[in-house]
Amino acid sequence: MKMSKIAQLVLAAATGLALVAGAQAQSKPNPKWPSNLTLGTASVGGTYFVYGQVWASLVNEKLGTNISTQQTQGPNQNIILSNDRKIDFGMATMGVALQAWNGAGAWTQGKKFNNIRAMFPMYDTPFHFITLEKSGIKSVQDLKGKTVGVGPRAGTCGTYFPLIFKALGVNVTVRNGQASDMSAALQDGQIDAFPFCAGVPIAAYSEIETTNKVRFMTFTEDELKKVKAALPELSNSLIPKGTYKQLGEDHKTVGLFNFAIANKDVPEDLVYGIMKAVLENNAQMMKGHKASKETLINNWDRNGFLPFHAGAVRYLKEKGINVPKHLIPAEYKG
Numbered sequence: 001m002k003m004s005k006i007a008q009l010v011l012a013a014a015t016g017l018a019l020v021a022g023a024q025a026q027s028k029p030n031p032k033w034p035s036n037l038t039l040g041t042a043s044v045g046g047t048y049f050v051y052g053q054v055w056a057s058l059v060n061e062k063l064g065t066n067i068s069t070q071q072t073q074g075p076n077q078n079i080i081l082s083n084d085r086k087i088d089f090g091m092a093t094m095g096v097a098l099q100a101w102n103g104a105g106a107w108t109q110g111k112k113f114n115n116i117r118a119m120f121p122m123y124d125t126p127f128h129f130i131t132l133e134k135s136g137i138k139s140v141q142d143l144k145g146k147t148v149g150v151g152p153r154a155g156t157c158g159t160y161f162p163l164i165f166k167a168l169g170v171n172v173t174v175r176n177g178q179a180s181d182m183s184a185a186l187q188d189g190q191i192d193a194f195p196f197c198a199g200v201p202i203a204a205y206s207e208i209e210t211t212n213k214v215r216f217m218t219f220t221e222d223e224l225k226k227v228k229a230a231l232p233e234l235s236n237s238l239i240p241k242g243t244y245k246q247l248g249e250d251h252k253t254v255g256l257f258n259f260a261i262a263n264k265d266v267p268e269d270l271v272y273g274i275m276k277a278v279l280e281n282n283a284q285m286m287k288g289h290k291a292s293k294e295t296l297i298n299n300w301d302r303n304g305f306l307p308f309h310a311g312a313v314r315y316l317k318e319k320g321i322n323v324p325k326h327l328i329p330a331e332y333k334g
Contacts, residue, residue, distance in 0.1 A: 027064035033270050037067045040078040040090040043152050045179030045204035046196075047291055048074065048091050051122065054288030055260070055278050055295075062277035065270070074155025076100075076107050078261070083113040085263045090116075093125050093156040093197075093256040095233040097306050107159065115264050117309035117329060119271060120278050121299035122258035123199040123291040125156060126237040127164070129217035130205050131193040132186065140170060140219055146192035147173040149182035156256065157197045160231070167230035168223055179204040187212060199258070199291030200243050209246050216244065218251040227254055257302035262309050264331060271311025279315075303327070310334070 039056050042048035049071065056067040070087060072078055078090030079100045092100075099105030103112035131137045137146070143165075151157035153176040165172055175182070175191055183204040186194045196202060208214055218239070219227065228234055237255030241247055260278075262271055278285065278295060285292035300316060307329040308316065314334050316323050 027062060029064035029066075030267075030269065033065065033267055034088070035066060037065060037089065037266075038087040039067050039069050040072040040081055040087045041069050042072055042074040042078075042091070042155060043178035043180070044071070045181075045183060045202075045207075046074070046151065046155075047123075047125075047198035047200075047202060047289065050203065051199065051289045051291060052091060054285060054292070057288075058281060058284060059274050059277045062281070063270075063273045072154075073152035074158070076105075076154040076156075076159060079113050079116055082261055082263050083115045085115075085265060088263060088266050089119075090261045091122060091258060092116075092261050093258050094303060094306070095231070095256040096156050096159060097259070097261070098233055099159075101306055105159065107154065116261050116306070117264050117271075117312070118303050118306045118327075119260040119262050119309055119312050120275055121295065121297075121302055122260060123294035124237055124255045124257050125197045125199060126239050126253045126255040127157075127160070127195070127197045127234075128200075128202065128205065128239065128253070129193060129195050130186070130208060131215050131217065133213040133215050135192055135215075137193055137217070138215065139217060140168065140223060143172050143193055144170050145172070147175060147190075148193045148195055149175045149177060149185050149191040150195050151179055151182060151197075152176055157195070160197065160234075160256075161195050163231060164227055167227050183208050193217075197255070199289070199294075200239055201290065205244055209244055214246055216247050216251060218253050221252075224252065224254060257299070259303055259306070261306075264309065264329060266309065266311075268309070268311040268314065271309045272314050273311075275312050275315035297321075 041052035052069050075092035075096040081087040082090040100113040103110050150161040158176050182194045185191045234254040237253050239251040241249045279297050308327050310332040313332050
């Protein structure tokens with residue numbers, strides 16, 4: 001049986017980390033740390049699903065921890081679960097995290113999720129559009145009256161695309177589900193387009209273009225202005241040509257940066273160790289997923305509001321970074 005592109009990418013991530021494991025003996029964990037830890041990821045076919053396995057495996061190898069991944073609906077659910085320590089770690093786009101911190105998004109129902117803390121910067125999440133070439137859809141405006149699949153309801157895409165369409169006056173019928181389900185629905189003609197957002201390349205998009213002639217779309221300059229005016233937490237982003245085989249030109253779009261997050265009560269020295277393991281082994285991270293090229297300490301300032309975990313503050317200060325006071329949590333005693 002031919003292996004799907006998504007399965008190939010997951011296997012590649014596992015193989016890359018296996019090479020790391022083979023090069024270094026298993027470390028012994030601090031006995032004061034929890035014996036089992038959980039990291040919330042997202043739906044199959046999205047970047048979180050693979051990237052989360054990459055950094056969890058790397059940290060397990062370097063620190064001797066036992067971090068397992070748990071599939072979730074994405075950033076919103078990761079925040080909810082991390083805040084209540086139903087999972088220890090998660091990953092979130094900073095737009096959704098801002099809504100959570102302020103209790104401002106409709107999904108928060110007014111609750112402020114103030115037990116979450118930022119760890120390391122991950123990568124930018126650009127907003128994408130893909131459709132089959134035979135659909136005849138060539139622009140965002142052509143989506144009016146169409147059915148689009150935007151990923152899980154509680155994910156960044158499920159949260160933001162309805163707001164983006166509203167800002168642009170584009171009335172669509174929205175369907176939610178895992179990225180892999182949206183991919184199948186597009187190819188089966190159940191949806192007209194599959195707008196999504198994740199670190200590039202998106203596994204589900206790569207799989208679609210292996211067996212179909214597709215069209216990638218992006219916003220016009222006027223649409224970009226309208227979207228950023230309505231949702232100021234979005235920033236300029238770029239999807240370079242060649243990211244996908246059928247993408248022959250650079251696509252200007254908008255995006256949100258992603259950060260790994262943790263519950264504030266996760267041990268400080270554990271998070272310090274995670275920061276060191278991930279940020280000082282970028283080449284090994286890159287073996288698992290190309291989005292890791294942005295998992296660099298210099299991107300710490302892409303977080304402007306969410307307090308860093310005490311262990312993250314300790315690491316950043318050791319590296320000479322002057323962490324702003326509003327990003328230092330009350331529990332930091334250094």
